[in-house]
Amino acid sequence: MSPDGENAIERMHRDHGRMLEMIERIRSECGQRNKMDSCGNCQAPNRPVCQGNIDQLIRGFVEATLKHCLIESMFMDDRVPAAHRIAHNQSHMDIAHQLKSIRVVLSACGNYVQAIEGVERIHENLLAHFRDFDEPLESYLAENTLAHQGA
Ligand SMILES: [Fe+2]
Numbered sequence: 001m002s003p004d005g006e007n008a009i010e011r012m013h014r015d016h017g018r019m020l021e022m023i024e025r026i027r028s029e030c031g032q033r034n035k036m037d038s039c040g041n042c043q044a045p046n047r048p049v050c051q052g053n054i055d056q057l058i059r060g061f062v063e064a065t066l067k068h069c070l071i072e073s074m075f076m077d078d079r080v081p082a083a084h085r086i087a088h089n090q091s092h093m094d095i096a097h098q099l100k101s102i103r104v105v106l107s108a109c110g111n112y113v114q115a116i117e118g119v120e121r122i123h124e125n126l127l128a129h130f131r132d133f134d135e136p137l138e139s140y141l142a143e144n145t146l147a148h149q150g151a
């Protein structure tokens with residue numbers, strides 16, 4: 001059973017807040033990245049530990065964001081105009097593509113400075129996505145809830 005509009009909006013807000021918190025954690029994990037563009041040049045004694053942490057945090061963020069987009073796509077079924085649904089899902093696919101390319105950076109070269117820069121680019125795109133797609137979706141879901149309540 002699909003959740004009602006109000007629960008869907010609450011879920012979206014909770015997820016968005018968690019995703020932004022995860023980005024902040026990832027950004028704060030490396031204190032050296034203003035000084036160098038590759039982990040290979042880093043002399044910090046805790047390098048293996050911080051690399052492990054960043055790897056885990058970024059993989060968690062990628063998983064959480066992919067899952068969020070999937071859930072949001074389910075919320076759209078039959079509740080929003082087709083034009084919105086198509087454009088919104090296309091934007092989710094663009095985000096998914098970017099997330100997957102960050103995973104490739106992690107697996108292929110282990111340069112976490114570069115991976116964090118990728119997360120920062122996604123941060124910008126996510127903020128634009130929240131404004132251009134998720135806010136309109138919330139309005140559709142709110143309208144839908146009111147209609148069901150007979151308001
Ligand atoms: Fe979305």
Ligand SMILES: [Fe+2]
Pocket residue numbers: 012016068072134
């Ligand atoms: Fe969203």
